[in-house]
Amino acid sequence: MLHNDNMVPIVGMLIPIIGTIGVFTMIVFLRKYENDEKMAMIAKGITPPQKSSFSVNPSHSLRWGFVLIGFGVGLLMGSLLENIINIDSDVAHFSMIFIFGGLGLLTSYFYQMKLDKNNGVNRES
Numbered sequence: 001m002l003h004n005d006n007m008v009p010i011v012g013m014l015i016p017i018i019g020t021i022g023v024f025t026m027i028v029f030l031r032k033y034e035n036d037e038k039m040a041m042i043a044k045g046i047t048p049p050q051k052s053s054f055s056v057n058p059s060h061s062l063r064w065g066f067v068l069i070g071f072g073v074g075l076l077m078g079s080l081l082e083n084i085i086n087i088d089s090d091v092a093h094f095s096m097i098f099i100f101g102g103l104g105l106l107t108s109y110f111y112q113m114k115l116d117k118n119n120g121v122n123r124e125s
Contacts (some may be wrong), residue, residue, distance in 0.1 A: 001044055063108040070104025 020090065038048040078093035087093075 059112050062112060063105065066104040066108035066111070068104070069103055070100040070102070070107075074098070074100035 041048045074097035075093060077097035078089075081087050081092040081096065082089045
């Protein structure tokens with residue numbers, strides 16, 4: 001007879017295994033159905049759309065650059081607050097990361113608006 005206490009480790013081990021099998025199966029079926037759809041289009045004489053090449057959007061790179069710089073400055077300022085003012089380390093680090101990460105987002109927004117204005121790009125949508 002199995003008791004409920006003995007089932008907990010077994011279920012804990014099965015969750016990642018079943019999850020991995022599920023993700024793998026999902027990827028295989030998605031690829032199969034995508035291929036079947038393209039084959040049906042070819043059979044009807046329609047040219048399937050080509051996958052577009054990966055292009056980098058400079059505004060996303062700019063945004064992530066400013067955010068990561070803000071995170072780095074936030075970590076540095078959190079360490080300084082922790083050592084100089086003796087604030088709790090978790091509070092100092094998380095508050096400074098969020099403050100300077102948000103400032104990085106604001107900076108990237110205003111810098112992108114300035115670039116768009118100089119380049120004549122209208123982003124009203």
